Amino acid sequence: MSPKQAAAGSDRRFLFLYALAWAGAAIAYTPFLTILLPVRVDLLAGTDNVQWLAILTFVGAIAASLANILFGWLSDVSGSRRLWVLVGLLSSSVLLGLFPHVDRFGPLVLLILLWQMALNMMLGPLAAWAGDCVPDRQKGRLGGLLAFAPASGALAGSVVTMPGLADPPLRFAMVALLAMSCILPLVLLGQSGKVATQRPRDDAVAPLPWLRAMVTRMWCARLLVQIAEAALFAYLYFWFQTIDGRFDDSLTARILTLVLFLAAPCALIAGRWADRHDRPIFPLCIAAILAALGLAAMAMARGPAAAVTGFLVFGLSSNVFLALHSAQTLRVLPYDGRRGRNLGLFNLTNTVPSLIMPSLTLVLVPNLGFSGLFLVLAFLSIIAAVLLRHADRC
Template sequence: MAADEAASRRQSTRFLLLYALASAGGAIAYVPFLTLLLPARMAELAGAADVEWLGYSTFLGAVAASVGGIVFGWLSDRTGGRRGWIAAGLLLAILLLLAVPLAKDVTALVAIIVAWQLALNMMLGPLAAWGGDLVPDGQKGLLGGLLAFSPALGAWSGALVTLPAVASLEQRLVLIAALMALAILPALLAGRPQPFPELMRREADGEVARRPVQPAVRMWLARLLVQIAEAALFAYLYFWFRSIDPAMGDNEKAGIFSLALTIAVPVALLAGRWADRNNRPFAPLILAAALSSVGLFGMAVAGDAASAKAAYLGFGIATTAFLSLHSGQMLRVLPRPERRGRDLGFFNLTNTIPSLIMPWLTISLVPSFGFGTLFLLLAGLAGCAVLLLATLPRRA
């Protein structure tokens, strides 16, 4: 009876919306900063060596993000509270962001970036675990759908901070900091979530109930494979479109990218709601990974701009929906509730490892065999993700 009562309880829509907005605060921070403002600042300080130093900062930042996600997730597990870590990470991330113009040489800038990545993951690691603490399994599909707003808001914030009216680096960084605070603070200050102590359920002998490890490993591998494809396209989409149609302008390329992220929001929401209502948590993930593979195959064989755009839109929508829904459903397969923050830190490696794999994969294939071969390989990786997810138990 108690289990049935717990299953029928639902987290408030108010908190789910505020939590999704807070999660988007991370994308609002790092998408415009890492893709637009940091390269520009690096070019000012490093001159002709800007690409090399940007590579160093990207690598060291990825390492810091990986370590920070695990360490701060674990610390939030040990202390038994998430909000304090989220608030401290937000404050430090804002202060370090505003310190970027103070860096007078590249080594100082790289040091700030590494510290900023640690602070950002002091916020994001506990924030991800907070969702697992407060959202029951019956709403994890909806949660994943709402998380699709994160990449879309990240892209839109990039457009906002580069408006002509916001001209200087200092103004743009202040705007990013303000947007971060506006996104994250409402959940911390006014979320008022309903508690779900059963999500940290304990057995009669006092030990935390454990779930099988294998579903979590399969979910981790499936996300990694799809993330490798997503990372490759994020970094090299510009060059691929240029190879298909040299006349395509930058604004058109950015528009296609933003369109895919925007359409993915209602797609992920509908798919997540369907998964909750039909108790089929992994079915939308399987379909989205399959469509990602089909989109990559279409990109591999595209011979003109129209077919290239259509194939990329299919891939971009499916992949964004997959990653958002996966973020919600992976919370149900973590084996140790009392180590949720730490385990989510390990899951976060699927976001950072592709950044280390993707450049070598691209360099080894594209110069000799072209983008088509790369996309065929990535389509195969997405197909492997389909197989991993299709063999998951329905109630993993």
């Protein structure tokens, strides 16, 4: 086997190990935040459940933002990603198992803070690990593989909550075990995990001023699309109810799961196309435009079929955008030995929308209805496409 063939095989092996680990990361938090924690809060708080959950979510988002930057930077300074990922995985899994044993609000807030710190001790270095090892010519494929993570998280939530499978305390342990089974193969068998200060082989180096401009454009574009994504994630059920009362929580969950599973192969196809044609940003522009069209269709929808169709267009395109964007962000960040910290700053585009979205919704929905909200979100998606329109080539 030639060195080039061996390198290609190593690349593919790492890609699939990393995609499995990233799916495990989604499993580590998606079932907990969307199902297990709300159920636990509802059991403990009674009529104060909404207030408890809002405070826990707000505090958790702030802790996640700061911890992601901190541990990404610490993995940069230490020169290794592997140990941080392993310690974060083990500590977050142990902390997850403590939640069924906490029955007061104060300790629950403290446990959320500790769990978010441990989780992001794993997530920050894990995100940077791909940038150390995956060459630019495979960033599109990487983005496509990352799109399977949200679907994996949703599927894990469905599995652990199957009636009769496990009692509530055991569900937390099942989530931790599923996450560990996906992440440990990368920790044990993946490439060295050493911090890279040079680009992977065969990657061309873009001019530094172009990179700096693209970092700003990519950050702003993701923030705008994430605001729309966060609003739909939080208020989709309520909007469906205004269209047709037959949209219950079960039907809404099935539609969401369908979108996540359909988005994964779409992102993989788009990412492979971007790699073959060396046009990494073009699929992002198209996805942002399609997301805007989906939101516009939702704003005009008056029946169930039109509502579901509009959401399918938005959900597919926005999830493709976010998956490919995560991978292509690694292309534009400089190889300055601080990738973990830089990705932590990029991660603010995932957490800040959770702080912006409630105020935006409270201002628009009472005055303009959901149609007005969706049109504003469509405009934000168009701006995201415009921000990226001049960056079709690296």
